[in-house]
Amino acid sequence: MAVNPFTMTVLVLIYLAATLVIGYLGYKKTKSSEDYLVAGRCSHPVLIALSYGATFISTSAIIGFGGQAANLGMGLIWLTVLNIGIGILLAFIMFGKKTREIGHRLSAVTFPDLMCKIYKSPMLQYISGFIIVISMPLYTAAILIGGARFIQPTLNISYEGSLILFAVITAIYVVFGGLIAVMYTDAFQGTIMFIGMTVLLVLSYIAVGGITAGNTALTNMANLVPKALADQGMTGWTTMPSLGSPIWFTLVTTIVLGVGIGVLAQPQLVVRFMTAKDNKSLNRAILIGGPFILMMTGVAFTVGALTNVYFFQTSGQLAITAAGGNVDAIMPLFINQAMPDIFVVVFLLTLLAAAMSTLSALYHAMGTALVCDLWGRGRECALSLRHHQYGIIVMMVLSTLLAYLLPISIIARATAMFMGLCAAAFLPAFAVGVYAKVPVTKAALYSMISGAVIWFAWTAFIHVAESKPLGLCQAIFGKASLLPLPWSVVDPIVIALPISMIVMVVMQLQYSKKQPAAPAPAA
């Protein structure tokens, strides 16, 4: 890369300054705890759409899953289908409106608080808060790594330095400005992301000779699929893997289903619904959200696969080989080598924006969960701005430490793990909670606990992609997985979510007639 370091530094500083100024505007508008926690419940539709989209899409989607597309091919486009169909349409229409209405009526300020108030169970608030505080740092660390991997070579600073820089700058405006500052900056960052990804798509196809020529070249590389991948079912980069093969299970169950469904019950996204003034705001947000997600994940997965054509034409190597075997390094390497200098800067800003928008939301969700839902639940400090600021700082430090410890090629895996756990633990209780006339507390408790426990057990003892590096199964039973193929490649969400769903539905049906209907709280 030959970008002038001075130009790069100036543009990055301008971006960071603009972000901090916008965050300051959010800080000035933050007058109460409700402003800090749910942005005053009167956010503009454009803010909701861009904040939801920018929070949804992080460096994990662009760097981690873009790299996975380079490895596994264009089949990842099915994740985009679920991202839009489930993550936008279903989420906003089926869940968003009900969540907004109930959140307003019950004055809920966090996702665990919403669950507590729907089911009238402090225990649910503790459990969901605990799951967030334990699992969200993993996802946060993955996003930190994604951003740092690009910043490190681009700004020529150490990996550790780029991690800390990233973490601290984002935390500044979250700590002081709360959710209003987060949503303002999300909208700014979402706009940069949309521009950056649009330019990336156009320039990538130009780099490989056009749409049909580029795709055809990729199709013709099918005979170059590494033997290790071919043996596991990979057939090429423009074809789906063989049905039922290990790679098919990884692609379909972990990546497409795990992430595609997991998005429905992510606490940091559910809170966005509670910031809307009315349902009209959510409808209008859908109009922007769908095309935004298409241009984020659709472009990342397409360009990710096409990087193979570029690297093969320029160096005779596959993308994964050119990146030294690190999936997470493929997209940054492609941008640095294939894109004009000025776009390297634009894409750096796009990645910074993607990472910061998601990071800020996660810091906010983790910090408020730690203070409002765990440590300060039921106490006066649960709504204290000062204590929430401390909570955000604590979780920021923990996530950054975790980012140092995680291995390479972890971004997409950590993202899928977090989303899978969210879906298995939260989704059934959340879905029934917002729709049932008599939500059964016991059903939600058992569903949440069974989803989380089964997800963990399958992750630690069956799903070899996680059980092997974790080493728990090996230490106790002397082998990496307790079950043979295909079970050892079936993602935990495929097992844990149906079970927690069955537990929820069966117990809801069994006890709903016994549990008296709770009187509706005053509006």
Next chain:
Amino acid sequence: MLLGIPDPQILIGYGLAVGLALACIVYGYLYWNEEEKTNGS
């Protein structure tokens, strides 16, 4: 083979992704001024 992609499963994926994004635009336009319902759970 359409646009250099031989597998219908991939092509259908792209078609659905674009189609759903368009559906979001249409839904947002049609329900731009949706009346508020007053029911709750």
